[in-house]
Amino acid sequence: MSIGVLIVEDEPEFLNRFSQAVRSDANLHLLGAVASGTEAMALLNDVAPDVMLVDLGLPDIDGVQLIRHVAARYPGTDVLVVTMFGDDEHVLASIEAGATGYLLKDTSIARIVASICEIRAGGSPISPTIARRVLTRFRAGPAATVPALNSAPATAIEASPLSVRETDILRLVSKGLSCAEVGEHLSISSHTVVTHVKNIYRKLAVHSRGEAIFEAGQLGLL
Amino acid sequence: MPTVRSRWRVALAALVFLCAVPRAALAGPLTLTEAGMVLSDAPTVPHDDAPWQRVALPDLERRPQPGRSGAAAWYRIDFELPAGGAGATPWAVYLPYFYDGAQLFLNGEPLVRIRGSDERVRVRWVRPHLVTIPEPLLRPGRNELHVRAALPEGRALQFPALSIGTADDLQPLYDRRLFWQRTLPQTAVVLSALMAAFILYVWWRRRQEVLYGLLGLAVLLWGVRTLPFVFEQVPMNLWTLWRAAFFAALAGFAVVMALFALRFAGLRLRWLESGLWAYWAIGPAAMWAGGPGAEPWVDRIWGAGLIPIGLMILLLVAWSAWQQRTWQAWTLLGALGLVLIAGVHDYTMVSNVAWATRLAPVWLGHRVYLLQLAANVLLLVMAAILTSRFVQSLNTVEDLNQTLEQRVADRERQLANQFDAMAQLERDRAAEAERQRIMLDMHDGLGSQLFTSLSRVERGAMAQSDVAELLRRCIAEMRLALDVLAPSDDDFRSAFGNFRYRWEAQLGAAGVHSTWSIDAADETLQVPAHQRLQLLRVLQEALTNVVKHAHARSVQVRVASDPQGLRFEVRDDGIGLRPDHAHAGRGLHNMHARAHRLGAELSITDASPGVCLVLQLGAATALAQMALRTPAAAAPLQSPRSSP
Numbered sequence: 013m014s015i016g017v018l019i020v021e022d023e024p025e026f027l028n029r030f031s032q033a034v035r036s037d038a039n040l041h042l043l044g045a046v047a048s049g050t051e052a053m054a055l056l057n058d059v060a061p062d063v064m065l066v067d068l069g070l071p072d073i074d075g076v077q078l079i080r081h082v083a084a085r086y087p088g089t090d091v092l093v094v095t096m097f098g099d100d101e102h103v104l105a106s107i108e109a110g111a112t113g114y115l116l117k118d119t120s121i122a123r124i125v126a127s128i129c130e131i132r133a134g135g136s137p138i139s140p141t142i143a144r145r146v147l148t149r150f151r152a153g154p155a156a157t158v159p160a161l162n163s164a165p166a167t168a169i170e171a172s173p174l175s176v177r178e179t180d181i182l183r184l185v186s187k188g189l190s191c192a193e194v195g196e197h198l199s200i201s202s203h204t205v206v207t208h209v210k211n212i213y214r215k216l217a218v219h220s221r222g223e224a225i226f227e228a229g230q231l232g233l234l
Numbered sequence: 235m236p237t238v239r240s241r242w243r244v245a246l247a248a249l250v251f252l253c254a255v256p257r258a259a260l261a262g263p264l265t266l267t268e269a270g271m272v273l274s275d276a277p278t279v280p281h282d283d284a285p286w287q288r289v290a291l292p293d294l295e296r297r298p299q300p301g302r303s304g305a306a307a308w309y310r311i312d313f314e315l316p317a318g319g320a321g322a323t324p325w326a327v328y329l330p331y332f333y334d335g336a337q338l339f340l341n342g343e344p345l346v347r348i349r350g351s352d353e354r355v356r357v358r359w360v361r362p363h364l365v366t367i368p369e370p371l372l373r374p375g376r377n378e379l380h381v382r383a384a385l386p387e388g389r390a391l392q393f394p395a396l397s398i399g400t401a402d403d404l405q406p407l408y409d410r411r412l413f414w415q416r417t418l419p420q421t422a423v424v425l426s427a428l429m430a431a432f433i434l435y436v437w438w439r440r441r442q443e444v445l446y447g448l449l450g451l452a453v454l455l456w457g458v459r460t461l462p463f464v465f466e467q468v469p470m471n472l473w474t475l476w477r478a479a480f481f482a483a484l485a486g487f488a489v490v491m492a493l494f495a496l497r498f499a500g501l502r503l504r505w506l507e508s509g510l511w512a513y514w515a516i517g518p519a520a521m522w523a524g525g526p527g528a529e530p531w532v533d534r535i536w537g538a539g540l541i542p543i544g545l546m547i548l549l550l551v552a553w554s555a556w557q558q559r560t561w562q563a564w565t566l567l568g569a570l571g572l573v574l575i576a577g578v579h580d581y582t583m584v585s586n587v588a589w590a591t592r593l594a595p596v597w598l599g600h601r602v603y604l605l606q607l608a609a610n611v612l613l614l615v616m617a618a619i620l621t622s623r624f625v626q627s628l629n630t631v632e633d634l635n636q637t638l639e640q641r642v643a644d645r646e647r648q649l650a651n652q653f654d655a656m657a658q659l660e661r662d663r664a665a666e667a668e669r670q671r672i673m674l675d676m677h678d679g680l681g682s683q684l685f686t687s688l689s690r691v692e693r694g695a696m697a698q699s700d701v702a703e704l705l706r707r708c709i710a711e712m713r714l715a716l717d718v719l720a721p722s723d724d725d726f727r728s729a730f731g732n733f734r735y736r737w738e739a740q741l742g743a744a745g746v747h748s749t750w751s752i753d754a755a756d757e758t759l760q761v762p763a764h765q766r767l768q769l770l771r772v773l774q775e776a777l778t779n780v781v782k783h784a785h786a787r788s789v790q791v792r793v794a795s796d797p798q799g800l801r802f803e804v805r806d807d808g809i810g811l812r813p814d815h816a817h818a819g820r821g822l823h824n825m826h827a828r829a830h831r832l833g834a835e836l837s838i839t840d841a842s843p844g845v846c847l848v849l850q851l852g853a854a855t856a857l858a859q860m861a862l863r864t865p866a867a868a869a870p871l872q873s874p875r876s877s878p
Contacts, residue, residue, distance in 0.1 A: 141731075
């Protein structure tokens, strides 16, 4: 079964490059390659991509908004955010919006294909900085702060939606261990590690949605 | 009944009334102002044929006949029992004062004996006397009361105008006089002792407050002076001492008050103070030397000297009141005036000054001592003044403390503000320095690479693959900078992990297997952000060389802490160093320059197979010192590909 890919990228150079990468692999087929958010939204009414590559700097719609839209409407679609430097601020915002992976713009064509296949296989990449940031986000979230009124130090961790295993993975990755080493450390395969990472990303998206609702409730918007 | 002869006598009578001295005299009881008197030693009532003479009562100047001593005076007082007899309540005789011993007879029968002085005890009664008359002794109609009064030695006998009436009528008179003339002085003595102890204690703790010391002394002396109102019987052998003490206390009180007034007026006249003390010593000394016989002289002559002292006190206080215009000074003046008036009053009363006796015979006949009442008022006023001074000084201290606290708080706030400003300045400076470092880094690194490359591309001296390679380097450099300078990450382990995360993939793609290890505790891995960037750039250069030139199959990256500090090692299994290789030479130069900026030692050795690069970073303190070194002073970086 081939993987349907939709590419949203306003820069023709990279649009071509990603399209070329998708076309180069028999397991992937290109459902569309568009340069704006509106076009992407329109196309989404007709096609249901398995993987969507989204650039954040779109001319019409904020890439993060588009990601949020897709994640809410098409839960079966994996969103890979395209970033220049993999700087955690952008990546984290995308993950919170619902992306489950990210691609660097200078990634080689072979690596692009591999990344698409990996995310479809259920695994997500994670860098130490992002792991650290994700950990922080969960600790600082509303789910943690509200019961923290009971003020047991363990409460914050208990209140976190992450499992113990997931927390361990994040902690080890943030310490600079590779996925393979984390797997060794926890006696699981590296494939299991990246699956955990994908789950973590999903939880972060849900978590931040809950946080948004919580904050809206606090502001009297709901 | 007293004969009221003029208006001011009415006024005096009113004063008498107010002072609650026998006011009932006009109503029920008979006050007897006439008596028969005969000087006689007879132990029983003298016959009617004795040389009785009529005297008016009070008889205040009764002395023995010249040349005779130890004699007594007999008084005979007639009174009529009203028609209807004595009635239900018993009758009594009231003597408002009777300082010496006496025997009372009614209708020839002994009634009572008031103890007098003898060889062992000297008596001076301050209390009034109320003698109840047994019913059977009274006769209807005319009755005769005889009093045998012992004539005191050295002074005159004072025989009061006594009252006869029902005990119910006389009791209040007795009670009142007892209260004013005896109970009150007794209370004053006790209070004086307590007050003196308290005030002198305050003074003992605060010697510089001389006014407290003087007040304490005055109160103490006044207490001593009032003792005769408490002890009416004194052993004969102590009598002289007793009187000497009385005069010493009285004059001492006046002298201390004078000193108080001088200090109060802010005057320090040593000669006057010495003179006052000298005068004070005369009276008691004369008493001591002259014995009881000296007392009248001391009382009249030396005692009279106290009046000018009192006047001086009054003038001094009046002067200070005029100067200070405070309620304290005016009140003190008022109280002193009262004391002076009372003193003069008592003096004239005791001395039987002729004109005064003529002026107010009734009032002086009651012999009410006023000085001890007025002095109590004066002492209370003085205590109030000093208390108010005490409270005032406490308030001043409190105000002072508050002002001080306020000032300290202000200064603290100022300091805090200054500190904040300094901290802000420091932060700004640090941020400025950081910006400079980043700018310099971009200028020397990325900038110079881009400029030289542009020049080479323009003259067609760069192959496409070289340009791609160059751009990759630039991107990698930027990425590294972004990673390391990200504000959220302040941990070397995490930065190194990111570095590894990127390079592991890159090395893998280039077919180089990499192994990474960190063998250092967290606390030894404290590397500031800007040093982190330089450090990782050196490693990046090294790994780039491995990928590009080494033809290696594997590379080991190790971080370890040792006593010298942190040690970074990159060891590959490639072809080793080629001294003739120009590109590698430029790369090496850059690495050395960065190592120099870090204050680190860099060694690159041929390990055959491959190359071993070791970067040795000093201990944390050395690192911190290096951080202060300005980047401008360091060697400039060169583009690794500045020439073909």
